[in-house]
Amino acid sequence: MHSYLTNILVGCALVIPSAAVADFKLPAPSPQSTVSQQIGVTDVSVSYSSPGVKERTVFGELVPYGEVWRTGANSCTTFKTEDEVTVGGKNLPAGEYCLFTIPNKDSWTVIFNKDKRQFAAIDYDKTKDVLRVSASPEKTDFRERMTFLFENVTDSQADLVLEWEKTLVRLPIQTDTKKLAMQKIRSLNSDSYWDYLSAARHLKDKEKDLNLALQMIDKSIAKEKTWFNTYVKGDILAAKGDFAKATQYANEAMKLKDESPLYTFFGPRIEKDSKEWSSKVNG
Numbered sequence: 026m027h028s029y030l031t032n033i034l035v036g037c038a039l040v041i042p043s044a045a046v047a048d049f050k051l052p053a054p055s056p057q058s059t060v061s062q063q064i065g066v067t068d069v070s071v072s073y074s075s076p077g078v079k080e081r082t083v084f085g086e087l088v089p090y091g092e093v094w095r096t097g098a099n100s101c102t103t104f105k106t107e108d109e110v111t112v113g114g115k116n117l118p119a120g121e122y123c124l125f126t127i128p129n130k131d132s133w134t135v136i137f138n139k140d141k142r143q144f145a146a147i148d149y150d151k152t153k154d155v156l157r158v159s160a161s162p163e164k165t166d167f168r169e170r171m172t173f174l175f176e177n178v179t180d181s182q183a184d185l186v187l188e189w190e191k192t193l194v195r196l197p198i199q200t201d202t203k204k205l206a207m208q209k210i211r212s213l214n215s216d217s218y219w220d221y222l223s224a225a226r227h228l229k230d231k232e233k234d235l236n237l238a239l240q241m242i243d244k245s246i247a248k249e250k251t252w253f254n255t256y257v258k259g260d261i262l263a264a265k266g267d268f269a270k271a272t273q274y275a276n277e278a279m280k281l282k283d284e285s286p287l288y289t290f291f292g293p294r295i296e297k298d299s300k301e302w303s304s305k306v307n308g
Contacts, residue, residue: 055098062175064183065202066209067110071124071185073102075170083190084128084162093136093146096126096187097171101143111199112137113158125149126187126194133160133194158196165193207232210241221245222254225261235265252281252288256295263298268305275299 054076061070076098081087088094096102101123108119113135123143127134137156143149171189181202187194210224222245228238238261245254259274278295282288 056170057099058173060173060175062178062183064110064178064198064200065180066205067106067108067200067202069104069106069110069175069183069185069198071102071104071173073124073171073173074098074100075172076189077170078167078190084192085130088128090129091127093149094126094128095145095149096124099145101125101138101141101145101148102173103141104137108200108205112156112196113160114197115156115158117156120155122155128162131161133162134158135160135194135196160194160196163193163195164191167191203232210237213241216248218245218248218251218254221248222257225254225257229257229261229264235261239265250281252278252283252295253291255281256291256298259302260298263302268302272299272302272306275302 053074055074057072058075059070059072061068063069074097084090102125103121104124105121106117106119110117117137120139121141122137122139123141125136125138125146127136135158136154138149138153139155140150140153165188167190168188171187174186174188176184176186176195182197182199185196185198187196206227210228213220213224215221221241225238225241225245228234228241232238239258242254242258242261246258255274256278259271259278262268262274263271275295275298279292279299282292
């Protein structure tokens with residue numbers, strides 16, 4: 026019994042300090058940060074520690090030219106993408122990578138390395154590189170802490186930007202959003218009427234695939250009939266030129282209305298479309 030209690034007390038002594046340490050925080054010299062961006066249907070993120078300039082000359086001194094740099098502080102900076110993307114015009118498979126760089130005065134080499142366990146550049150293993158691309162540094166306004174951000178975001182591309190001191194490096198990232206979206210739609214198997222509704226609207230507005238849009242909205246209505254998917258079916262039918270049926274669905278949608286903010290927004294539009302489609306039938 027004594028031995029049993031001793032083991033419990035020893036176990037508690039081991040567990041409690043580790044839990045306490047996990048909650049104990051002080052200001053970090055290079056605080057951890059993560060920046061994320063959805064590009065079309067693809068989630069991309071960068072996790073890094075953010076060192077400060079602290080009245081030092083960074084590039085060429087603190088970060089030597091021509092040497093592999095962990096692109097931050099502490100553990101290696103990581104880049105993660107859910108889907109295959111192109112970076113600087115070259116393919117990068119889906120996955121998580123250590124992001125190393127080789128800064129130079131007029132050109133940088135950006136390295137995506139598959140070994141995420143590397144702590145810093147001292148552990149860098151060139152044989153595990155997946156991709157290397159070149160980037161041209163630019164002059165920019167002073168920034169105290171090294172920062173990653175996304176700019177120029179569209180449905181199919183974005184620029185990943187690194188800024189520190191007075192230097193900016195830009196990496197163009199592109200995704201095949203149309204292909205990925207269609208793959209997700211064709212493989213959709215959901216219990217949610219909203220998912221099929223979203224697919225139908227995308228197919229009608231972005232892909233102009235009205236037949237597949239009609240299939241998706243019928244699946245949405247089969248899951249749960251609402252004013253929204255009823256109206257969207259009318260909208261698709263109007264795009265196909267069937268204004269008589271489109272008017273019927275718009276009128277039915279108005280009968281199914283609720284008090285939601287969404288209907289408050291869409292209600293006037295549904296009423297307007299109903300009148301417009303009806304005039305085309307009678308005209």
